[in-house]
Amino acid sequence: MSAKQNGVPLLDVNRDNAPHREEFIDALTEVLDSGRFLFGPDVAELECELAGYCQVPNVVGCASGSDALLLALMALGIGAGDEVIVPSFTFFASVSCITRLGATPVFADILPGTFNVDPESVASLITEKTKAIIPVHLFGQCAQIDRICQIAGEHDIPVVEDAAQAIGAAYHSRPAGSWGTIGCFSFYPTKNLGGMGDGGMMTTNDAGIADRLRLIAGHGMRPRYYHQVIGINSRLDTFQAAVLRVKLRHLGDAIESRAAIADRYDRLLKDHGLVGGAELTLPQRDKHAFHVWNQYALRIGGGRRDEMRSFLAERNIGSEIYYPVPMHEQECFANTPFRHNGLAETERASKEVLNLPIFPSLTEMEQVRVVEAIGSFYSKAARAAA
Ligand SMILES: *Cc1c(COP(=O)(O)O)cnc(C)c1O
Numbered sequence: 027m028s029a030k031q032n033g034v035p036l037l038d039v040n041r042d043n044a045p046h047r048e049e050f051i052d053a054l055t056e057v058l059d060s061g062r063f064l065f066g067p068d069v070a071e072l073e074c075e076l077a078g079y080c081q082v083p084n085v086v087g088c089a090s091g092s093d094a095l096l097l098a099l100m101a102l103g104i105g106a107g108d109e110v111i112v113p114s115f116t117f118f119a120s121v122s123c124i125t126r127l128g129a130t131p132v133f134a135d136i137l138p139g140t141f142n143v144d145p146e147s148v149a150s151l152i153t154e155k156t157k158a159i160i161p162v163h164l165f166g167q168c169a170q171i172d173r174i175c176q177i178a179g180e181h182d183i184p185v186v187e188d189a190a191q192a193i194g195a196a197y198h199s200r201p202a203g204s205w206g207t208i209g210c211f212s213f214y215p216t217k218n219l220g221g222m223g224d225g226g227m228m229t230t231n232d233a234g235i236a237d238r239l240r241l242i243a244g245h246g247m248r249p250r251y252y253h254q255v256i257g258i259n260s261r262l263d264t265f266q267a268a269v270l271r272v273k274l275r276h277l278g279d280a281i282e283s284r285a286a287i288a289d290r291y292d293r294l295l296k297d298h299g300l301v302g303g304a305e306l307t308l309p310q311r312d313k314h315a316f317h318v319w320n321q322y323a324l325r326i327g328g329g330r331r332d333e334m335r336s337f338l339a340e341r342n343i344g345s346e347i348y349y350p351v352p353m354h355e356q357e358c359f360a361n362t363p364f365r366h367n368g369l370a371e372t373e374r375a376s377k378e379v380l381n382l383p384i385f386p387s388l389t390e391m392e393q394v395r396v397v398e399a400i401g402s403f404y405s406k407a408a409r410a411a412a
Pocket residue numbers: 090091092093116117119120162188190191211212213214224225226
């Protein structure tokens with residue numbers, strides 16, 4: 027067999043979608059025939075279904091996860107002179123929503139085991155200027171959101187959960203997005219509930235905030251051509267909503283498959299004797315969290331992460347680095363004021379993290395190939411050292 031046939035993709039969207047092809051075509055045809063490409067019935071139906079799924083009374087669709095975060099901070103009135111606490115070890119959009127509004131990001135460090143934001147780091151950064159806290163539920167596992175909400179509550183600071191990677195996740199059995207003032211979700215195709223294009227949503231327990239989010243997402247216009255506030259245009263379109271309703275029906279199964287894949291990686295890596303030393307660390311599971319495994323994130327120590335990634339790439343085995351450059355080191359923020367009090371774990375994670383292929387239709391054979399390749403990386407190194 028050629029190397030290509032032995033390869034393993036990081037993600038195969040077509041393979042995941044293939045079993046539901048007929049359902050997608052039926053749903054999309056209905057939208058096409060309705061001619062209602064915006065504000066079609068699927069949008070309201072999806073919002074209603076997701077409210078049930080996330081156990082929140084209010085869901086507002088929007089154009090992307092990035093917009094969800096921006097709209098959330100706009101609805102909270104964040105602006106110049108305000109500080110917002112956020113991890114630096116995250117995707118750009120968790121931070122750009124802050125700087126776009128002229129507010130100052132304040133970067134909290136992460137916990138080394140889960141890569142999630144450290145609540146005590148958050149607590150140490152609070153000042154009278156702190157106007158919001160954005161915990162990120164990274165890789166599909168909730169941050170310690172109970173503790174974060176407690177800290178925020180003591181200071182009366184709103185919490186905006188960046189749950190872009192964590193739909194269906196929970197902490198102490200309570201869903202991601204139902205803990206904070208506002209929850210922000212993404213339907214980007216690689217997310218656990220991925221559309222066929224861009225999309226996002228916001229969740230909130232507060233009907234007044236939901237109304238404000240809707241107003242701001244619709245040009246701040248109410249009634250038509252009367253603009254109460256300077257809003258933006260951010261809508262979830264009907265085609266995406268129709269696709270997402272199909273996908274939502276299968277989301278429970280998809281999460282089960284991802285969890286089984288994560289368990290199998292753990293077992294295979296242990297069986298290969300690859301775990302225990304300082305070289306490779308399995309993703310840590312918080313016992314209070316229901317993890318939905320958007321990513322399976324290893325830590326590769328000894329300064330060999332990039333070498334490992336190249337070794338896998340030569341064998342056509344996909345891997346990715348989420349994230350190679352923390353936000354406080356990004357070029358685009360070089361002239362932006364921000365603050366932190368030490369980000370040692372963030373910087374170490376950016377040099378050690380390596381994400382393996384994980385998607386619902388990934389096969390056991392493919393996982394075996396991934397783990398065997400990792401094993402041969404270390405045995406080759408052992409031979410070279412001997
Ligand atoms: C994907 C993602 C976003 C942004 O979502 P988009 O829909 O791509 O705009 C925000 N935060 C995190 C942590 C993400 O992973």
